[in-house]
Amino acid sequence: MNDRPLTGKRCLAFVGDIYEDLELWYPKLRWIEAGGEFVIAGPEANVVYAGKNGYPCRSDIAIADVCSEGFDAVLLPGGFMPDKLRRDPQVLKLIQEVDAAGKCVAAICHGGWLAISAKVYRGVRVTGSPGIKDDLINAGAIWEDAPVVVDRHHISSRKPDDLPDFCRALIARVSAQ
Numbered sequence: 001m002n003d004r005p006l007t008g009k010r011c012l013a014f015v016g017d018i019y020e021d022l023e024l025w026y027p028k029l030r031w032i033e034a035g036g037e038f039v040i041a042g043p044e045a046n047v048v049y050a051g052k053n054g055y056p057c058r059s060d061i062a063i064a065d066v067c068s069e070g071f072d073a074v075l076l077p078g079g080f081m082p083d084k085l086r087r088d089p090q091v092l093k094l095i096q097e098v099d100a101a102g103k104c105v106a107a108i109c110h111g112g113w114l115a116i117s118a119k120v121y122r123g124v125r126v127t128g129s130p131g132i133k134d135d136l137i138n139a140g141a142i143w144e145d146a147p148v149v150v151d152r153h154h155i156s157s158r159k160p161d162d163l164p165d166f167c168r169a170l171i172a173r174v175s176a177q
Helices: 021-033 083-085 088-102 109-117 129-136 160-177
Strands: 010-015 037-042 049-050 056-058 073-075 104-108 149-151 153-159
Touching: 010 021, 010 083, 021 037, 021 056, 021 104, 021 160, 037 056, 049 083, 056 160, 073 088, 073 109, 083 109, 088 104, 088 160, 104 109, 104 160, 109 129, 109 153, 129 153, 149 160
Parallel strands: 010 037, 010 073, 073 104, 104 153
Antiparallel strands: 049 056, 149 153
8 A cells, every 4th residue: 555645646635725724734744744745835935824724834935926737636625715816817716727637636514616717517416515606507517516526637525514524525636647
């Protein structure tokens, strides 16, 4: 059994003010524990952003400076952050490029808003926060109420309680790429 299945794998994650603390930190720590590299992009580089529950997160790089090549997955955490970042054309472009390459697009809770605005969910089975269920359906996604939904290279979950299932699915999918 390989206890470091993500060795050599890179994940891009987005951060901004009022991100959902657990939905960023739990996957980050699991990814690193599995041997991968985790890069956090924010509106500005090397800036500390406050989580919804007060936990700080420092960005590694500015979103404007990110190139999707070299990443094996993109993580879209929730909170209120996605509502602002979904208006950034570079965020949407990065998600679209990862999706077009068939690499993992992983969204949890309100993170699905980013995938909706990137227009990568049409015909994809997903879950997410019940608060964005109608948005997901209106974007052409096929809604399921489940702790985790995996549809090809898309992985989605509803809420922080689903993080163990979400991270298992994320690690399994990316380690098999």
